[in-house]
Amino acid sequence: MVGVGNDYSQIRKAALRVKADLSVTVSGTTVNFDVSTDPSQPGLPIEIQRYDNGTWVRNVATGATSQAGNAATWSGSAANQPAGTSYYRAFLEGDDTNWADKSNYIVANYSENQSATVGSGSSHGVPPTNPTPSPVYDTGVVVTPPTTTPPTTTPTKPPTTTPTKPPATTPAGPAVGSIQFTRIQYNAPGVDKKTNKSINGEYFRLTNKTKSTVNLKGWIVRDAAGNLYRFTANYYLGAGKNVYVRTGKGSNTSSTRYWGKTKHVWNNGGDVAYVRTSANKTIDTCKWTKPGKGYTNC
Known part of the structure; x- marks a missing residue:
């Protein structure tokens, strides 16, 4: 929101995508999960899913991130997992399939697929690339400021010429090997x-x-x-x-x-x-x- 004096533009809100990072370990027939989010965000519902020969099995484990120092994380486990190699992913779950937290404009996302081998047995299939949700990022005008009375003073006439502002550039970020x-x-x-x-x-x-x-x-x-x-x-x-x-x-x-x-x-x-x-x-x-x-x- 920008403005001069008491005159402001409308307020617009845009969504922020939060990435999930998943780490998987195995103890017997129990698979343990550690999830962190980037950026850090406590209170995000998490659902662990397992790929089983063409189908993602939902609600293998569930929970929500909690703040610990500078990071928001969640740890959980699922007992009696099928023998062999399975793939798991973490999903930032929410009100529907696209949003993790609609009220705070947080966009859901999947972690990378992680493999875990329980005992001996065959693979339950290699999963495809995780789908990318495509929500509406700009929600439009959500707040209209009150009408204000125009100032009575006569504005100063701007100069006849305006210097050309160079286009903004986005830093390329660190290079590979830096x-x-x-x-x-x-x-x-x-x-x-x-x-x-x-x-x-x-x-x-x-x-x-x-x-x-x-x-x-x-x-x-x-x-x-x-x-x-x-x-x-x-x-x-x-x-x-x-x-x-x-x-x-x-x-x-x-x-x-x-x-x-x-x-x-x-x-x-x-x-x-x-x-x-x-x-x-x-x-x-x-x-x-x-x-x-x-x-x-x-």
Whole structure:
């Protein structure tokens, strides 16, 4: 809404799409789910769906995001899941198939499909790409301001010529390769134990390869299994500087962050790491296919 004095334009509202990120783990016949949203939004209803040979089975698990620090997340599980490899997705559910929260103009979205294997058995089918909802983003005039009395003073005559304003440009955003994995210690030194010290022996290092500072807020790093680390607050990585992210728990510093996991994440025998922007643009990947020396410089 803009205006001069008491004269204002109408108010218009537009919808905001919220992205769901899903991480899946398996314990026996129980599948565990961790969901976060981007941007962070508490109170969003979540529905977990499972793909079963051409059909999405709904209401496998349900819940709603809750605020924890700078992030809105939800964790849940579903017992007695079918044996074999199934695919799951998280849907920001709402009043109908398009809106997660109509009153707040939040647009629903699906997470990426995540696989989970329970026991032994065949695959239940590879699902297609998730559909993209297409709601009406501009809801039109929703508030009309009160009529005001025009001012009695005579407005100043504008100049006869007006400088041409250059067209606005949209920044291209970080380029592929601007932030890179420069080391992943996927096998903690010594015998793997479930102690926090051993878990923190795993880490990955990101390096800013540009000549400018990059804000990593909203950026994520994930592995092939869907384990996800997110920079939830402003984190400015200077030109040529490194940031280390250790798998276990600890107190964050200017150069070292902690994932907060209670078990090792990276697979020693082979895995792949992705770093993506808050707009889900893949900036760099790092892959290894054998144990090797327990680390890779990508």
